[in-house]
Amino acid sequence: MSEFHSEISNLSPSILWQFFDKICSIPHPSKHEEALAGYIVGWAKEQGLEVRRDSTGNVFIRKPATSGMENKKGVVLQAHIDMVPQKNEDTVHDFTKDPIRPYIDGDWVTAQGTTLGSDNGIGMASCLAVLASTDIKHGPLEVLLTVDEEAGMTGAFGLEAGWLEGEILLNTDSEQEGEVYMGCAGGVDGEITMTIHREDVPSGYTTRELVIKGLKGGHSGCDIHTGRANANKLMGRFLAMHAQDLDLRLSEIRGGSLRNAIPREAFATVALPETNLQALEAAFNRFTDLIKSELGKVETDIVSFNQSSTSITSVMAANDQSKLINLLNACPNGVMRMSDDIEGVVETSLNVGVITTQETHVSILCLIRSLIDSGREQVEQVLTSLATLAGAELEFSGAYPGWKPDADSEIMAVFRDMYSQIYGHKPNIMVIHAGLECGLFKKPYPQMDMVSFGPTIKFPHSPDEKVKIDTVGLFWQQMTALLEAIPEKA
Secondary structure, eight states: OOOOOSGGGGSSSHHHHHHHHHHHHSOOBTTOOHHHHHHHHHHHHHTTOEEEEOTTOOEEEEEOOOTTOTTBOOEEEEEESOBOOOBOTTOOOOTTTSOOOEEEETTEEEESSBOOOHHHHHHHHHHHHHHHOSSOOOSSEEEEEESOTTTTOHHHHHOOTTSOOOSEEEEOOOOSTTEEEEEEOEEEEEEEEEEOOEEEOOTTEEEEEEEEEOOOOOBTTTTTTTTOOOHHHHHHHHHHHHTTTTTOEEEEEEEOSOTTBOOOOEEEEEEEEGGGHHHHHHHHHHHHHHHHHHHTTTOTTOEEEEEEOOOOSEEEOHHHHHHHHHHHHHSOOEEEEEOSSSTTOEEEEEEEEEEEEOSSEEEEEEEEEESSHHHHHHHHHHHHHHHHHHTOEEEEEEEEOOBOOOTTOHHHHHHHHHHHHHHSSOOEEEEESSOOGGGGGGTTOTTOEEEEOOOOEESTTSTTOEEEHHHHHHHHHHHHHHHHHOOBOO
16 A cells, blocks of 8 residues: 555554555545445455455455465454544544544554544454565455444344355454453344424523533443443433423433444523523533532533523423423433443443434434343333333334353464463453444354454544554554464364
């Protein structure tokens, strides 16, 4: 690859960082990965590699074994093409058109005002670097790059049997060096829809917009147990506390942007009697001080605004408003249960991810995660009961299985021994409370042996996302050593 556009291309290992730099230069948010996918396909063809795509859009690239390694078990290197598009409020950026602007910040690489896309761009870069390298020993090799992982795991769901020949899959989407994963949570989307009727704004009322922002946000799996606040739930809490005594009439509520990201911001457009403006200001200030006191050890940058708003013509009917506020306030959120089998791992969780308001309805989009199907089903039942009590509709979609740990995994044993030989200590073998898409691969490829590993990435899915430079080198060292250590075919 050539024409690198930032300082990160000078980092080591250069072949990996140069690929990641190129990846950053081509827009690839979820649902808009085609430009990058097309570039990769073209590049692979230029290298003389066998390239295919399935009907879903997944990219398959095959590279023959190096001389003397032909009898090794076939390996599939896997990453996803898309990235989460999140930016700071004051950053001007169109993820479908503008390149990510990475830069070196001490020991880390981060991006200017946006998500970096190291999740899973570094993993994807490592796959391409292996394909491009001439000095790495490996057996028969395939690369699988899936589409739309972050917004629905479309590529993983669409993966069919017969496209891959490898017996071992190395997923590159983990986010802590020194940890290797052998299991992950499954999940399901739940969308609650509350029908609303509207009325004219009462006489003597004025309009305000309430804003809660500055929260850390983050990944709804990996960060769900860290005490980070959910902006949607905080707004619901305030409305439940004060809507009645302030005669607030709700016109719109919105918050969050992705079902799998903890909401960082929430907004409510309300109308209230002009005589209650001072009381609203006092109540919102008290509430802000309250949540800062409760959450300040984790949420260090909470801010709120009680600001003027453009005039509105309608508000929700009082009964509908009451049901909606009570529904949002009562809806569970966060860790539902910790695992009894694996210490320190979340078993089941719920993220109240996105709230949107339309003329006739309000939608609340949640993501349930669980290591076990029964845990997921139990939270489904809770949401069903809640929706029933509120008179709302509820639809579940996109259910996907977890990846059950395999105590007899051959590749896990190889990884553990390889790691110990290089670093003098064993890696942490983990189960992750997130939807690693490789868990879905067990359906079309039930016999495939899998592990997941990667460099250290902090704050993925938020504009604070960053990847630790030295761990990328360690990850590359592990990748190349592991490929050479793959066992022979039986």
